Amino acid sequence: MKAKRADRIATGIFWALGLMTVGILAFIIIEILARGLLTAINPKFFLGKPEAIKAGGGIMPMIVSSLYLAALTIIISLPIAIGAAIYMAEYARKGKVNNFIRFCLDSLATLPSIVFGLFGLALFVTYFRWSYCLLAGAFTLAILNLPILLRSTEEAIKLVPDSYREASMCLGASRWTTIRQVVIPSALPGIITATILPIGRIMGESAAIIYTTGLFIRSIPASPFNTAAPLAGYIWYAQSEALVPDYRQIVNGGAALLLIIVFAIYFLARWAGRRYQKKKLLGAGPK
Numbered sequence: 001m002k003a004k005r006a007d008r009i010a011t012g013i014f015w016a017l018g019l020m021t022v023g024i025l026a027f028i029i030i031e032i033l034a035r036g037l038l039t040a041i042n043p044k045f046f047l048g049k050p051e052a053i054k055a056g057g058g059i060m061p062m063i064v065s066s067l068y069l070a071a072l073t074i075i076i077s078l079p080i081a082i083g084a085a086i087y088m089a090e091y092a093r094k095g096k097v098n099n100f101i102r103f104c105l106d107s108l109a110t111l112p113s114i115v116f117g118l119f120g121l122a123l124f125v126t127y128f129r130w131s132y133c134l135l136a137g138a139f140t141l142a143i144l145n146l147p148i149l150l151r152s153t154e155e156a157i158k159l160v161p162d163s164y165r166e167a168s169m170c171l172g173a174s175r176w177t178t179i180r181q182v183v184i185p186s187a188l189p190g191i192i193t194a195t196i197l198p199i200g201r202i203m204g205e206s207a208a209i210i211y212t213t214g215l216f217i218r219s220i221p222a223s224p225f226n227t228a229a230p231l232a233g234y235i236w237y238a239q240s241e242a243l244v245p246d247y248r249q250i251v252n253g254g255a256a257l258l259l260i261i262v263f264a265i266y267f268l269a270r271w272a273g274r275r276y277q278k279k280k281l282l283g284a285g286p287k
Contacts, residue, residue, distance in 0.1 A: 032255050039253030046257055049218050050234070055246040059254055063261070064220045065134070065228035069213065070202045070265075072138035072224060074195065077146050082184075082191070085153035090179055109147035116144040117208035125212055135224040137213035144208055145198035152197070156190025157183060192273040199269070200262050206232040231258050 039045050048058020092098045120140030130136045160183050168178040184191075214227040215237040221228045229237075235254045238247045 029259065032252075032259055036249075036252030036254070036256030039249050040257040040260065042253070045253055050216065050250075051244055052216070052218075053243055055244055057244065057250070059231065059234065059250070059257070061217050061220045062229050062231040062234045062254070063257070065213070065217070066203055066230040066232070066258075066261070068221060068224075069134055069137055069141065069209070069228065069230050070199055072134060073141045073145065073202050074199065076138055077142035077149055077198070078195065080142075081146060081149040081153050084150050085157055086179060086184075088150075089154050089157040090175075090183070105147040105151060109151075112207070113144060113205060114207040116140055117211040119143070120208065121211040130225065132212065132214040132227045133225045134213060134221055134228045137209045137228065137230070138224070140208050140212045141202050141205060144205070145201060148201075149194060149198050152194030153187075153191050156187040156194055159190060160186045189273040189277045192269055192276070196266050196269045199265055203230075203258060203262050203265070204232050205230075206236045209233045210236065231261075 044056075045058050046063065047060050048056075049061065050059060051057030088098070088101070092101075117140065120136055120143075124130050124136035124139055125132060128136075164182050164186060165178050168182045169175070173181070209230050210233050213233065214229050215233055217227055217229045231254055235251055235258070238244070238250045238254070241247075244250065
């Protein structure tokens with residue numbers, strides 16, 4: 001009876017904590033959308049160009065800058081993360097060196113993002129003389145998100161059953177062929193899911209990009225070496241400087257639109273992963 005009572009109490013506590021977490025998240029989402037949704041869906045706002053002093057500006061160059069920055073960052077970091085994850089999951093031997101690498105990755109993931117911003121400013125903007133540009137921000141955010149992306153990709157590869165590897169090698173395939181044609185395709189839905197979190201962090205990052213990409217532009221960047229103004233950084237700029245009379249409307253509308261974009265990317269990535277997995281299962285069925 002004591003065990004049953006304790007189980008019920010623990011279940012009630014965990015349900016309460018879970019509902020509290022969901023409630024806080026729902027409150028934040030509803031509050032952001034309630035404040036800025038009408039502004040965010042206004043075509044003049046999300047398709048227009050920003051104004052430096054006058055009211056009524058838009059944020060289209062900032063939206064393109066954010067998407068451009070996210071794409072560049074994933075292009076830079078994902079191949080490195082997959083290659084390192086393959087080594088860590090398939091080739092690296094357990095020992096002090098392996099544990100030290102994991103410790104360094106975990107330590108790197110805990111550093112504040114502003115540290116990466118100052119590093120990107122010193123290395124890419126100043127030393128390489130790239131000035132403020134999308135490429136400097138992309139490399140900075142690639143370093144920032146690499147530990148999370150690498151560890152998540154490694155876990156996705158580890159979740160592939162060993163029987164898949166054994167069956168492939170029994171048919172005469174080499175280890176690399178097994179990894180390339182069996183392990184990676186099987187882990188691809190998990191890799192897609194692992195990519196979602198860094199994309200959300202890239203879209204919402206401001207501390208690292210204000211030192212590397214820029215804060216205000218009036219035209220859409222055409223080259224990776226052009227100055228850009230991702231949406232999260234521009235929201236911080238509009239709120240802190242308050243140069244335009246309708247800065248509160250820009251902040252609220254920009255935050256709501258950023259939330260919508262992140263949710264759209266999240267659901268699109270989840271849909272693509274599930275579609276690929278379903279297609280793979282149908283293809284593996286009886287012919």
